[in-house]
Amino acid sequence: MDMKRDYYEDIQLLDSRILWFWFIMLVASLAIFPFLAPNYYIYMANYMAIHVIVTVGLNILVGYTGQISLGHAGFFAIGAYGTVLSMTALHLPFPIALLAGAFIAAFFGFILGLPALRLEGPYLAIATLGFGMAITQVIGRWQVFGGRMGIEAPDLSIGSYILESDRQLYFLIVTVAFLLTLAARNLMKTRVGRAFIAIRDSDIAAETMGVNLTFYKTLAFAVSAFYAGIAGGLMAFLLGFINPSSFNFILSIYFLAFVIVGGLGSIFGSIMGGVFMTWLMLTLDKVQELPYLGSILITFSERWMNLTGLPNIASIIFGLIVVLLVVFEPLGLYGFWIRTKIYWKTWPF
Amino acid sequence: MPTTYQFFNIENLSISFGGLMAVDKVGFVVEQGSIFSIIGPNGAGKTTIFNCISGLYRPDSGKINFSGEDIIGLKPHTIARLGIARTFQNIELFSRMTTMENLMLGRHIHMKTGIWSGATFYRRGSRAAQDEIKHREHVEEIIDLLDLQAARNQFVGGLPYGTQKLIELGRALALEPKLLLLDEPSAGMNSEEKQDLIFWIKDIQDELGVTILLIEHDMKLIMDISDRILAINFGKPIMEGTPAEVQKHPEVLKAYLGED
Numbered sequence: 001m002d003m004k005r006d007y008y009e010d011i012q013l014l015d016s017r018i019l020w021f022w023f024i025m026l027v028a029s030l031a032i033f034p035f036l037a038p039n040y041y042i043y044m045a046n047y048m049a050i051h052v053i054v055t056v057g058l059n060i061l062v063g064y065t066g067q068i069s070l071g072h073a074g075f076f077a078i079g080a081y082g083t084v085l086s087m088t089a090l091h092l093p094f095p096i097a098l099l100a101g102a103f104i105a106a107f108f109g110f111i112l113g114l115p116a117l118r119l120e121g122p123y124l125a126i127a128t129l130g131f132g133m134a135i136t137q138v139i140g141r142w143q144v145f146g147g148r149m150g151i152e153a154p155d156l157s158i159g160s161y162i163l164e165s166d167r168q169l170y171f172l173i174v175t176v177a178f179l180l181t182l183a184a185r186n187l188m189k190t191r192v193g194r195a196f197i198a199i200r201d202s203d204i205a206a207e208t209m210g211v212n213l214t215f216y217k218t219l220a221f222a223v224s225a226f227y228a229g230i231a232g233g234l235m236a237f238l239l240g241f242i243n244p245s246s247f248n249f250i251l252s253i254y255f256l257a258f259v260i261v262g263g264l265g266s267i268f269g270s271i272m273g274g275v276f277m278t279w280l281m282l283t284l285d286k287v288q289e290l291p292y293l294g295s296i297l298i299t300f301s302e303r304w305m306n307l308t309g310l311p312n313i314a315s316i317i318f319g320l321i322v323v324l325l326v327v328f329e330p331l332g333l334y335g336f337w338i339r340t341k342i343y344w345k346t347w348p349f
Numbered sequence: 350m351p352t353t354y355q356f357f358n359i360e361n362l363s364i365s366f367g368g369l370m371a372v373d374k375v376g377f378v379v380e381q382g383s384i385f386s387i388i389g390p391n392g393a394g395k396t397t398i399f400n401c402i403s404g405l406y407r408p409d410s411g412k413i414n415f416s417g418e419d420i421i422g423l424k425p426h427t428i429a430r431l432g433i434a435r436t437f438q439n440i441e442l443f444s445r446m447t448t449m450e451n452l453m454l455g456r457h458i459h460m461k462t463g464i465w466s467g468a469t470f471y472r473r474g475s476r477a478a479q480d481e482i483k484h485r486e487h488v489e490e491i492i493d494l495l496d497l498q499a500a501r502n503q504f505v506g507g508l509p510y511g512t513q514k515l516i517e518l519g520r521a522l523a524l525e526p527k528l529l530l531l532d533e534p535s536a537g538m539n540s541e542e543k544q545d546l547i548f549w550i551k552d553i554q555d556e557l558g559v560t561i562l563l564i565e566h567d568m569k570l571i572m573d574i575s576d577r578i579l580a581i582n583f584g585k586p587i588m589e590g591t592p593a594e595v596q597k598h599p600e601v602l603k604a605y606l607g608e609d
C-alpha cells in the first residue's frame with residue numbers, strides 16, 4: 001500500500017456524494033419546514049433546537065470530557081437573564097447581547113470548573129447541583145432580575161429586521177443550533193476535542209502526554225456553559241417571559257437525561273436526544289387532550305395521586321421511557337441509529 | 350567550580366507511602382543516547398521512580414535533573430513538554446479512541462489548533478485542517494514503523510494486549526521525546542513480538558537518537574539491549590553496572606535471577 005492517503009478525509013464532514021446529497025436535503029427541508037408546518041410545530045421545532053444546543057454543549061462536558069454537571073439550568077438561566085438585561089439595561093443590540101450572556105455563562109462555567117479539578121463523581125455532581133440551585137435563588141431574590149415575578153423579553157431585532165412570530169424566530173434559532181452543532185463536531189475532531197476525550201479515557205496518560213488538565217477541564221466547563229448560555233438567551237425570546245422557576249434544578253436533570261438518552265459522546269446522538277425528548281416533554285404536557293385516554297388518565301391521577309394531577313402521569317411516563325431506553329440501549333438513541341444503519345446495509349440478507 | 354553537563358541524572362531520590370519506603374536514596378546517571386535499565390523484584394519501587402520522573406508523584410527528597418534543570422515540582426504536562434514521554438505498566442490508552450487518534454494525542458504539544466480554529470475549519474486549506482493533515486502524516490510514519498497498519502482505524506480498547514503495548518510505545522514516540530521511559534514494554538508479548546520489540550527499541554535508540562530508561566522483567570531482553578543496568582530491591586539500590594557486571598553480582602543473582 002503505497003497509495004498516498006488523503007488525511008483531510010479523516011476529519012471531513014461530508015466525504016462522499018451521498019453524504020452531500022443528504023446534507024443538502026436536510027438543509028432544504030429545514031428551510032421549507034416553517035412554511036408548511038402549523039404554528040404549534042414551528043414552536044416545538046424552536047424548543048427542540050434550543051434543547052439540541054444545550055444537549056450538544058452538555059455532552060461535550062459529560063460525554064466527551066467525562067465530567068458531570070447537575071447545574072446546567074444555572075448556565076441556561078445566566079444566558080437568558082444576561083441576554084435580556086444586556087438589551088434592556090445596557091441597550092446592546094441582540095446579537096451582542098446574546099454573546100454577552102453566553103460569555104458570562106462561560107465565565108461561570110470556568111469558575112465551576114475549578115472545583116472539578118479536585119472533585120470527582122458524586123462530589124462534583126453535588127457541587128454543580130448546588131451551583132444551579134444557588135443561581136435561581138440569587139435571581140429570585142434580586143430586584144434587578146425581576147425577582148420571583150420575572151422579566152419580559154424585549155422586542156427582538158437583528159439590524160432593522162424585527163423578529164416577532166415563531167416562524168421568524170425559527171430561522172434564527174435553527175441557524176444558531178445548526179452552526180453550534182457543526183462547531184462542536186469540528187472541535188471534537190481536532191486537537192482540543194481530542195484532549196477532552198483523552199482526559200475522559202485516562203487523565204494520567206493525558207497529562208503525561210502534555211495535556212494541561214487544569215486548562216482543559218476548565219475549558220470544557222466553559223465551552224459547555226457557553227452553549228447553555230446561548231440556548232438560554234434564545235429561550236428568553238421563545239418564551240417571551242422568564243422567571244426563576246423556568247430554570248429550576250429539575251431542568252438540569254432533564255438536560256442530563258437528554259444527553260444520556262441521546263448517547264454519551266455522540267454529537268449526532270445529542271441532536272436525536274434533544275429532538276426526541278423535547279417532543280416527548282411537550283406531548284406529555286398535553287396528554288389530557290388525547291381522546292378517551294386523556295380523560296381516563298385525569299380521573300386516574302386525581303383518584304390515586306396527589307392534587308397536582310396530570311403532571312404525575314407525564315413524569316411517570318417520561319421517567320419510564322428514560323429508564324427503558326437506558327436499560328435496553330446504553331448507547332442511547334445513537335446506539336439504535338448505528339444498529340439500524342447496520343441492518344439496512346445488510347438488508348435484505 | 351566546573352560542573353559537567355549531564356543529560357539526565359537522579360540524586361538521592363526518596364519517597365515513602367505511609368511509612369513504607371518505596372524508593373530509598375536512589376541515584377544514577379543516564380548518558381545521552383544510551384539505554385539504561387532498572388531491574389528488581391515485584392514491589393521494588395521501579396514504577397514509583399518513573400512516577401516521580403513524570404511528575405505524578407512528588408518525592409520526599411532528592412533531585413531529578415533533566416538537561417540541567419531540576420524537574421521536581423513541575424506538573425506532568427510541563428515535564429512532557431520538556432521532552433520526556435512514557436508508557437505504563439498497566440496500559441493507559443485512550444480506549445475509546447482509534448489507534449490513529451491515540452497517536453495524534455501524542456502530537457498534542459506540537460500542534461497549534463486552538464478552540465476557535467478547531468471549531469470553525471470548513472475546508473482543506475483551513476488552519477486546523479492543515480494542522481491535522483501535517484501531523485497525521487507524521488503519525489502515519491510511526492504506524493508504519495511499528496507495523497500497526499492493521500489497527501490504524503480500530504478502537505484500541507478491543508485490541509490484543511501486545512498490540513496495545515505497541516500503541517502506547519507509538520503514542521510516546523509521537524511526542525518526539527528526548528527521554529523515553531518504558532515500563533515493562535514486553536509484558537504480555539509472545540517471543541516473536543518480543544523479538545520485534547527489541548529490534549524497534551534499538552531502532553529508536555540508533556535512528557531517532559532517543560535516550561531510553563527501561564523497566565523490564567525479561568532478562569534476555571534486558572541483557573541484550575541495555576548499556577547500563579541498575580538493580581534495586583526494597584527501594585534501595587543494590588548495584589549498577591554493565592549487563593556483564595550486573596549478571597555476576599551475587600546479590601542480584603540471589604534477589605532476582607535466583608530461580609534460573
Ligand SMILES: Nc1ncnc2c1ncn2[C@@H]1O[C@H](COP(=O)(O)OP(=O)(O)OP(=O)(O)O)[C@@H](O)[C@H]1O
Nearest residue numbers: 366369371389390391392393394395396397398438
Ligand atoms: N500511590 C501509592 N500509594 C501507596 N503505596 C504505593 C503507591 N505506589 C507504590 N506504592 C508501593 O510502593 C512499592 C513499590 O511499588 P512499585 O509499583 O514502584 O513497584 P515495582 O518495582 O514497579 O513493582 P512491579 O515489578 O510489580 O511493577 C510497593 O510496595 C507499592 O505498594
Ligand SMILES: [Mg+2]
Nearest residue numbers: 395396397438
Ligand atoms: Mg512496576
